[in-house]
Amino acid sequence: MEQTRKNELSEIARNIRIGAIEGVYNAKSGHPGGSLSISDILAYLYFEEMNIDPKNPKWEDRDRFVLSKGHCAPALYAVLAEKGFFDKELLKTLRKADSFLQGHPDMKHTPGVDMTTGSLGLGISAACGMALSGKVAGKDYRVYTIVGDGESEEGQVWEASMFANHYKLDNLCVIIDWNGLQIDGAITEVMNPTPFDKKLEAFGYNVIIIDAHNFDEIEAAFAAAKATKGRPTAIIAKSTKGKGVSYMENNVSWHGAAPSAEQYEQAMSELKA
């Protein structure tokens, strides 16, 4: 990828992180850690990869995105605002009673949200349904879903994986956000879902492992996914939870907590640096 484009995407990812923290700070609750770990991939998906139109969010031939790890809605809302689906100022209304920005994504009320998610394990199945429907209708849209590493402890992730491979959903791309932490601690200590690569391969996926914060690797992975026919692709994205805010990085206590005023200022100064 050209350096100028890389810089642009980095700038977008920075804005997503700022928007996510802005939301969580104003809401005084939410999930910053996992939002920051997926920000670069969201930047790439919404500004490079997906065929979408913010002016026509329900366009039937659009590519679709399902945030299976729905608790990271702050990052999803930030990328949607960045893309122009709604006003960025609204990010400050996250989780408030008069806002359409629910604690977890709500397709009925938020422009650009393709599927209601939040209950873990469900989003990947919904993405399978979208992909299957596209195949049946002879449409060439693609479907992307980000599944949490901890989320993969849900059995339904593997039911969906069986389905995606059985029906050869090569228009589906599953991204596993491997940040290594879930609410109760390290994923390997809570309930070890690894090895991801061998499991996903055994289910039939074309498996690609990347650094979730490297745009060259992200670009190559999505290009390879698109070129893979006859089976879905799983991108295992090794990420840093809390990426971009020093005190949140790799710290499980920032899975679902809002920063204080002082911490917010520090986060903003680090992100804007």
Add this chain to the structure above:
Amino acid sequence: MMNYEKKATREAYGEALASLGEKYDFLVLDADLAAATKTGVFKKKFPERFFDCGIAEGNMMTVAAGIASTGKCVFASSFAMFAAGRAFEQVRNSIGYPHLAVKIGATHAGITVGEDGATHQCLEDIALMRTIPGMTIINPADAVEAKAAVEAAINFDGPVYLRFGRFATPIFNIGEDYKFEIGKGVEVVKGSDVTFVATGLMVAMAMEAAEMLEAEGISARVINIHTIKPIDRDIIIKAAKETGAIVTAEEHNIIGGLGSAVTEVVCEECPVPVVRVGVKDKFGKSGAVPALLEEYGLTPKDLCENAKKAIALKK
């Protein structure tokens, strides 16, 4: 009642899917029970529109939600136990909450599953589905109504839970003027002393009970509530006012199902005695269907006794 032709509503479901498949564009999902739910009849005719999800009902329900999100009509079928029970949370969160137009075809509801026993006899599905905001629940009384309900569900913009049975029951909706409207109860027998408010296979039982009561000089009205949610409040209130006593009849736990729904309406609008006939907070068991219906108190004779009880409770 003995002269009507009999057919299980699940049979009608499969036949309806296969025949309506010509007129409407929809997909059908099943979870390895196509031979039993009768979606196999559709599969045979439209193999390219049928997708088996394997024994994974939770995934099937959310896959259906994903399909519906693209604007495509889709049926998802399994036994009531697994459609409403196993997959409750998927139905609630991925179909109910976003109000996606998934049609859930749940067969083998109630104790008339028979020999398979309690694990497969779902007596809770109406209660579970009733608690999901915006969920429409249809429990057809016979094969004719089952087919009509499937077509109405296709044309309805929203999630629908369709409840079908395994046991062959009388087809009484044989009039040429028969028409089906979601949410509209049907007075199938006129009466003034007591009203049976029944659903599913209990409607035919109530009709038989009304005949038996007539011989004893008691005039019993029979109302078929095929749509349990949204329930037809007007027809229930009218019956409460005009007959002063109600007996509900359902092949479901008396907790949370039709009996509860009718009681809620009657208590709020026109309090009169309501006696609930159904499975009295018990699990089912293996057995031949007629023996089970007798043991669980779901016969015309039981309905007659409960009608007299309700009449005696009138002030």
